[in-house]
Amino acid sequence: MNVDLFDFDLPPERIALRPASPRDAARLLVVRGDGLDDRSVADLPDVLRAGDLLVFNDTRVIPAQLEGARGNARIGATLHKREGSRRWRAFVRNAKRLRDGDTIDFGAGVSATARDRADDGSWALDFAGDEPVELLLERAGRMPLPPYIAGKRAADARDADDYQTMFAAEPGAVAAPTAALHFTPALLERLAAAGVEHATLTLHVGAGTFLPVKAEDTADHKMHAEWGRIDQATADRLNAVRARGGRVIAVGTTSLRLIESAAGEDRIVRPFEGDTAIFITPGYRFRGVDGLMTNFHLPRSTLFMLVSALMGLERMQAAYAHAIERGYRFYSYGDGSLLLP
Template sequence: MDVKDFYYDLPEELIAQDPLEKRSNSRLMILDKKSGDVTHRHFYDIKEYLRPGDCLVINNTRVIPARLYGEREETGGKVEILLLKRKSDDVWETLVKPGKKARIGTRLTFGGGLLKGQVIDIVDEGNRLIRFSYEGIFEEILDQLGQMPLPPYITHELKDKNRYQTVYAKYDGSAAAPTAGLHFTKELLQEIRDMGVSIAEVTLHVGLGTFRPVKVDDVLDHHMHSEFFQISEEAADLINTTRKNGGRIISVGTTSTRTLESAAEADGTLHAKSGWTDIFIYPGYQFKVIDGLITNFHLPESTLVMLVSALAGRKHVMAAYEEAVKERYRFFSFGDAMLII
C-alpha cells in the first residue's frame, strides 16, 4: 500500500489559522460510507444525523501547556522543549530544540529558575528524558510557564488557551488536542443528550506520534508511537448496552476510535481497561466497535487519513477531500468537520 495513494493537493490558504468565534458554527460534511455521497451542512445540524439510542464516544483528555522556553544553565543558550509523555512523577519524555546540545547531564532552567531540569537519557528518535525539580505543584508551574503546543502549520498566536481544549476536557496529559471534539459546545451536547443519545467518555492522551508524517513509501512499514488510554467500567457498559440494543456507536475523533478498537474483544465487547496502544488503522482493517466517526480534515499522507479511509473507503474519502477543497472548507486542527455514517 503506497503512501502516495493518500495524497491530495491542499492550497495553503485553506489551513485554518484561528478557531471560529462559535465552536459549532463550523461546516460539516456528511459522508455516506457506503455510497460515497456527500452533503454540506453546519456542525450544529449534527443532531439531525443522530438517533435516540445511539452513543457518542468522546475523549476527555486535557491538553497541557506542554511547550516550554528556557536556557541551558551552563551557557545561557536558548532551548525549547515539548513535553511528550510523563514517564514517572517528575520524569518526562521530551522533544528538545536544539537537540544536539542537549547531552546527558545537561542542566536546563525555565522561568528564572522556577522550574529546572536535567537530561538523564536519550531515547527513541533522539527524544530526551528530563527529570524536573521545582517547589510547589508541577501543574501550576506549567500553567504559569508553558504555552499550548499548537501544530507547526498554525502560525497565529492563540488568544485564548481554552480554544485548544474541548469543553469536556478533564484529565491532563495530551500534547495535542483531540480536535474533532472542538466543535461541540456544552449546549449542543445537552441537546444531544436530551434527544436520547448517550455520551460515553474515554481517555487517550494524545502524543505527537499520531501526527508524525509517514516517511516510508510502503504504509505497512510505518510504526506508530504508543499513547496511554483508559476506559472506565461505566463507559464500557454504556457502549456494550448500546450495541446490544441496536444503537450505533459514533466516535468523536480518531483518538476515541483508536481507544475503542485497541481495547475491544474480537466480538466488539469492551471491559474496563487501561494501558498503552500503538494501533495503526489503515484500509483493510475490520472495525469491531464503531459505526460512525466525527473527524476533522487531516494532513495529506497522514495516518489519520488512512484511518478515515479504512472506515469509508479510500476512493470515497479522497473524492470527499477533493470536494472539500473545491468548496473551500477549512482544514486541520481549527478547521471544519466531517461525519462519516
C-alpha cells in the first residue's frame, strides 16, 4: 500500500510532553464499529465486559541513551537490541567519525568497542569489563525519551518514573509500552472487581519503533526485530478466555504484535520465545486478539498502519480527526484509545 495513505496533519501542540496526573485521568477515545465515545481511562471498568482479559507488556525501560567520545569526536548512542551478554546493537549519532574497532568512552568507567556496522547504519557495541551491562548503563546512561519529546525538552528525574509502567519487571526495553502507562494499582483493583482479568508477556521494545517509514510502499519497509516471550501458562490463559467467550485485549501495540506472532492460523496462541519483526498492515487477518488499547500514533508510522489494519483505514482517519478536533493529547505521554472491532 502507498505510505501516503497513512499521512495526516497533527498540530504540534497536540504532542504531550508530560503524562496525565494521576495516570488514569488520561482521556480515552473508544472506537467501535458503531461510533466514537469520549471517555477517560478511569472508565475502563464500565466500558469492558466481565470475562475480558487485558494483556500487558512487563518489559522495563533501561537507561539506553549514552553520550561519549572517541578521541575529540563526540559520539551519541541509543541501544536498541541486545545481541549477547555484553553486546548491544545501537543507533549512533556522528557515526561518520567511527571506525570498526574504535573504543567509545562514555564516562563513569564505561566504554565500548564499535563493531560490525549494519546496512541500516547501526553498530554493535561490545561493552568492556566484567560488570553486568545493566549496571554500567545505570551509571552512564539516561532514559531514552522519544525524539518528539527529547527534541522539545531534556529528560529529567520525573521521567525515570513517568516512563515506566507499573508492570515493568524485565529489563531490556529502550522505549516504554506506553499504553500501559495509564494504569494504576487502584484501577487494576477496580477492573478485577468488574470481572476483567489481566496477564503479562514480555517484548523488549527497540528504538526502531520510532523510525519513520521511508519507503513509498509498505511492501518495501523492513521492520527491526525485537525479542519477546510468552510462556505456556500465559498462552493457556489467553486461549481459555476466548474459548469461554471472553475477549483478549492487548494493552499496547507491543503486546498485540507478540500475541499475533505466537498465534497460529487456527487462532490458538502458543508459547513463543525469540525475535519477531511482524509488520501488520491493512489486509492482515488477526488471529490472537479481539481488541487493542493504545495511544495515538505518528503519521506514516507502522503503528498507525497497525491500528488501521485492526479497525479500517477510513475509521481510524475519522477517529484521529475527531481526537485532534477534541484536543486529545498524542504520542507516548498522551491520551489513549480503545479499539474494539
